[in-house]
Amino acid sequence: MSADDSSDRYxxxxxxxxxxxxxxxxxxxxxxxxxxGGDSGGSGTTSSGGSGExxxxxxxxxxxxxxxxxxxxxxxxxxQNYSWPAGRSVFAPFMKYSFxxxxxxxxxxxxxxxxxxxxxxxxxxxxxxDNGDEWTTEDLDVQLQLGxxxxxxxxxxLEDYEIVDDKTAVLHLTSATNPRIIKxxxxxxxxxxxxxxxxxxxxxxxxxxxxxxxxxxxxxGMWSFVSKGxxxxxxxxxxxxxxxxxxxxxxxxxxxxxxNTAQQQALMSADHVDxxxxxxxPPEIVDQFPDHVEEVNIPGKFGYGIVFNHNDKHFSKRNxxxxxxxxxxxxxxxxxxxxRTKFVTETPCGIAPKDQEYWLDDMQSDFExxxxxxxxxxxxxxxxxxxxxxxxxxxxxxxxxxxxxxDYYSPAGWTDWTTMTQTVVSQLNDFGFDFSISTKPVNxxxxxxxxxxxxxxxxxxxxxxxxxxxxxxxxxxxxWEEDIGGGHxxxxxxxxxxxxxxxDGGEMTITPLxxxxxxxxxxxxxxxxxxxxxxxxxxxxxxxxxxxxxxNGQSWTTSDDxxxxxxxxxxxxxxxxxxWWVHEGDLQYKx
Numbered sequence: 001m002s003a004d005d006s007s008d009r010y011x012x013x014x015x016x017x018x019x020x021x022x023x024x025x026x027x028x029x030x031x032x033x034x035x036x037g038g039d040s041g042g043s044g045t046t047s048s049g050g051s052g053e054x055x056x057x058x059x060x061x062x063x064x065x066x067x068x069x070x071x072x073x074x075x076x077x078x079x080q081n082y083s084w085p086a087g088r089s090v091f092a093p094f095m096k097y098s099f100x101x102x103x104x105x106x107x108x109x110x111x112x113x114x115x116x117x118x119x120x121x122x123x124x125x126x127x128x129x130d131n132g133d134e135w136t137t138e139d140l141d142v143q144l145q146l147g148x149x150x151x152x153x154x155x156x157x158l159e160d161y162e163i164v165d166d167k168t169a170v171l172h173l174t175s176a177t178n179p180r181i182i183k184x185x186x187x188x189x190x191x192x193x194x195x196x197x198x199x200x201x202x203x204x205x206x207x208x209x210x211x212x213x214x215x216x217x218x219x220x221g222m223w224s225f226v227s228k229g230x231x232x233x234x235x236x237x238x239x240x241x242x243x244x245x246x247x248x249x250x251x252x253x254x255x256x257x258x259x260n261t262a263q264q265q266a267l268m269s270a271d272h273v274d275x276x277x278x279x280x281x282p283p284e285i286v287d288q289f290p291d292h293v294e295e296v297n298i299p300g301k302f303g304y305g306i307v308f309n310h311n312d313k314h315f316s317k318r319n320x321x322x323x324x325x326x327x328x329x330x331x332x333x334x335x336x337x338x339x340r341t342k343f344v345t346e347t348p349c350g351i352a353p354k355d356q357e358y359w360l361d362d363m364q365s366d367f368e369x370x371x372x373x374x375x376x377x378x379x380x381x382x383x384x385x386x387x388x389x390x391x392x393x394x395x396x397x398x399x400x401x402x403x404x405x406x407d408y409y410s411p412a413g414w415t416d417w418t419t420m421t422q423t424v425v426s427q428l429n430d431f432g433f434d435f436s437i438s439t440k441p442v443n444x445x446x447x448x449x450x451x452x453x454x455x456x457x458x459x460x461x462x463x464x465x466x467x468x469x470x471x472x473x474x475x476x477x478x479x480w481e482e483d484i485g486g487g488h489x490x491x492x493x494x495x496x497x498x499x500x501x502x503x504d505g506g507e508m509t510i511t512p513l514x515x516x517x518x519x520x521x522x523x524x525x526x527x528x529x530x531x532x533x534x535x536x537x538x539x540x541x542x543x544x545x546x547x548x549x550x551x552n553g554q555s556w557t558t559s560d561d562x563x564x565x566x567x568x569x570x571x572x573x574x575x576x577x578x579x580w581w582v583h584e585g586d587l588q589y590k591x
Contacts (some may be wrong), residue, residue, distance in 0.1 A: 005340050051112040056237060060251035063560065063578055064263040064276040068256055069228040073213035076192050077150055081213065085254050085277055086233045088579040090219035091190035092127070092241070095183070096580055097466035098297050099573035104183050106190045107583065108135075108220070108242075110167075114179045119171040120164075121186075126242040127167075129194060130219040136166040142202065143193035150206045154185045157520075178528060180379045184467040191220035222582050223252045231256055246585030267556055273360050275557035277576040280416055284341045292560040298573045301352050301468030303345065303460025303550035304333065304420050307481070308543070311489040312455045314404045318388040321543040324456070326380040327431045328424055330548050337419040341554055344372045345547040350461075350475045350539035351532070352468050353550050359471055364502040367540055376489045377431060384390065396432040406432035409448050409457035411438040419551070421458050449484040458482070466575070471532045472519040478545045479513055490544045494566035499540045510538050557581075563588045 042347040065085055072083035074090065093107040106112065111122035127135040141163055148155050159174045173182075197218060201209040217225050222243070223235035233254040255273065257263045264281055266273045268340050270290050286295065306324065308315040315321060330344040345353050347367045349360075357364060370376070381391075389396045395403045410421035416438060425435050440448065448454050462468045463477040479494040482484060502508035515535045522528040557564060557577050563585040565572045574580040581587035 005310060032082055042573075054338040055248055056102070057249045057591055058251075059249045059561075059589050060253055061274045061578070061582075061587075061589075062251060062255055062272065063252045064257050064266045064273040064279070065254050065255055066259055066263065068230055069233045069254070070230045073215055073227070074192070074217040074225070075209075075212050075214040076190060077146065078210050078212055078214075083233070083254075085578075086219070086225075086228075087190060087192065088576070089223045089233070089235050089252060089254070090130075090217050090221050090225055090238075091192040092221040092583075093580075094121075094186050094189040094191070096574045097184065097187050098570045099466070099469075100568070101570040102469075103570065104187060105570065105574065109186075111194050111418055112183070112186070114182055117173040117176060119166045119173065119182055121169045121171065123167045124242055125167060127191065127220065128240040128242070130224045130238045130240050132167075132240060133194075135191060135220060137163045137169050138166075139191075139193055140169055142195045142198050143189075146193065146198060146209060149202075151205065154189075157182065157185070176523065178470075178472070178520055178522055180470050181472060181520055184470060184473070187466060191512060192217070194218050222247050222579075242519055243583055243585070246588070247582060248591075249589040252582075254277075254581075259413075270558055270560075273585060274562060274577055276553070277555055277578050279554055279556060280338070280341070281554055281556075286340065289556075292558050294557050294559050294564055295551040296555040296557065296564075296572070296577050297341070298575055299352075299354065299469070300464065300551040300553040301462055301466065302460050302464040302553075303462050303547060304337075304342075304417055305459060305535075306424070306456050306546040307344075307449060307454075307459040307461075307484075307488050308456045308545070309452055309454050309487075309489055310493065310544070311452065313402070314398070315456050317387055318387075319383040320404070321546065323383040324428065325543060325546055326383070328378040328427055328546075328548065329371075329373065329375045331373040333420045333423050333549050336423050337416040337549075338551075342416075342549050342551045344549055345461075346372055348461075348540055348543065348545075348547040349536040350478050350545070350547070351471045351536050352462055352474060353547075355469055355471065356536075359529060361533075363503065363537075365534050367537070375427065375431075380431065391432050394432060395434050403434050404432075406455040407437075407438040407457075408435040409445055409454055410437060410439050411442050411445045411458070413442075417458060422428065424458075424548075446484060449487045452487045452489055459545070461545040462550065470514060471528075471536065475516045475519070475532075475535050475539060476513075479516060479537065488544070492540075494544075498538070498542070500538060503537055508534070508537065510534060512538050512542075557587065563590060 058511050067083065074087055076082050076087050094109050095107050096105050098105055108123055108127050109121060110124045113120040135169050142584055144161055148233060157173050157177050158171055161174045162170045164170060219225060219238050222238060222241050224238040226234040226236050235252040237250040256463060257266065259282060263276050263279050264285050267276060268288050270293050308321055310316050325348060334342045334344055343353060347369050349367055351359055384396055388399050397403050408425050410417055421437055425437050428435055449459065461478065462474045467473040481488050481491060497509060497511045499507050499509050512535065515531055518531045555577050563586065565581055569586065571580055571584045571586050
């Protein structure tokens with residue numbers, strides 16, 4: 001699977017640092033990639049499509065996906081083998097974010113009020129489990145306790161909470177917090193914790209809960225779990241679901257395919273599968289799809305970038321990091337790996353590309369762009385020479401004669417990233433560096449970074465998902481980088497007062513982490529903007545990461561037998577059509 005399509009794993013609310021300590025680096029690494037393997041599907045849709053007396057059609061929507069369901073489970077906190085498509089099928093979301101309207105849309109919540117340091121959650125009266133039990137705040141109580149035990153990121157903002165009644169709870173924030181942050185945190189939450197099922201883990205070590213494989217879930221969402229095997233997850237319509245009237249077909253399936261190619265071929269015929277939630281397809285493949293296969297582009301807020309080891313002899317130097325930025329032609333990465341879905345980062349500054357104009361405002365023209373559509377080798381050369389490097393025999397060497405070299409790590413199987421890595425390393429080596437590409441399985445790739453066993457390599461410079469549209473999350477991510485346990489060694493610098501060149505030609509003094517934390521405490525965008533601008537300015541000078549590209553994710557659904565959300569529908573760009581559209585009644589069988 002493409003890395004861009006796996007960005008949903010970065011949306012997960014569980015603390016990566018906690019997972020690293022209780023499950024090891026291999027458990028953490030699963031956050032970044034998709035499960036692989038499994039047999040190709042082939043069970044087919046056997047139902048007739050006829051409508052019963054209740055208007056529900058006897059037919060199946062079949063999704064193509066990669067992963068062996070027999071190895072996967074429904075414990076969303078046990079991220080290593082959690083199946084997010086299966087989880088989104090059976091569990092109702094608290095709320096969702098629409099990229100179409102830049103608004104949050106309520107799901108299981110009927111109301112959300114944020115007043116100072118109090119967040120009042122009111123849940124729907126008709127929220128039930130598929131066994132007929134009422135959902136109550138007893139279930140939420142257990143969910144919040146387990147979240148605290150496992151280090152859920154929401155608890156980074158909570159001091160305590162209060163259960164008011166069966167459907168209402170109040171979260172007490174530690175300090176004033178920007179409402180968007182709380183909403184993005186809650187948009188990661190699912191109704192996936194049933195008190196009588198999960199309370200067994202309240203008195204156990206966090207590791208036991210994180211390693212628990214929940215095989216037979218009690219559902220709160222559109223679908224009830226039926227079975228799983230090597231070929232597929234099978235689900236049936238959940239009549240207890242609060243929006244059950246929006247679901248006019250009775251079966252849902254997630255079929256296992258061997259990888260991108262198998263999924264693409266299935267969509268080329270489009271006579272068996274009805275869609276694919278997340279699948280990278282280059283233009284030449286898309287051109288072969290039938291007209292009734294519809295592409296849904298949703299901002300991925302994920303992107304190919306370079307992570308530096310700030311303890312490395314060479315890349316601990318700002319001049320060298322900046323030289324790398326000037327050497328790489330970012331447009332060539334897009335051209336080579338997927339201009340249909342990817343675009344350059346115009347200004348590497350820690351803010352997602354499509355959001356920079358809004359947040360940087362009049363200050364945007366002051367930022368150095370590092371030549372996004374070409375190489376600026378002259379400036380790169382000057383920076384290296386100013387740092388005391390000299391080109392000898394075609395390679396850059398420091399004063400002791402050491403070349404700038406090493407292994408450049410990249411994830412195996414992420415075909416678009418492999419292409420971009422080849423482009424990056426080729427340009428760097430042509431300039432006089434000496435890097436070798438080392439592609440590793442995702443777990444091993446993450447382990448290299450978690451253990452600080454690298455000089456620089458490929459890693460997403462954005463945490464991924466809707467939250468990346470609010471600058472606090474990507475700016476914090478680049479400074480602290482919990483996904484790799486801070487293995488890029490910038491945490492100490494992030495907490496240290498630094499003096500850097502300022503936008504007015506003078507100097508700026510800043511403690512980066514404190515500046516980013518101020519973003520989280522401001523109540524409005526206007527209050528946030530000055531802190532964002534200062535933090536982004538520091539980021540683009542210091543380059544804790546180098547952001548090169550970002551992307552629009554690709555989802556696929558068919559329109560011959562199924563309805564689709566219109567382009568201006570707020571639900572159009574909510575992750576993902578196969579789940580949220582069914583929730584809202586935008587994906588129905590035509591009959």
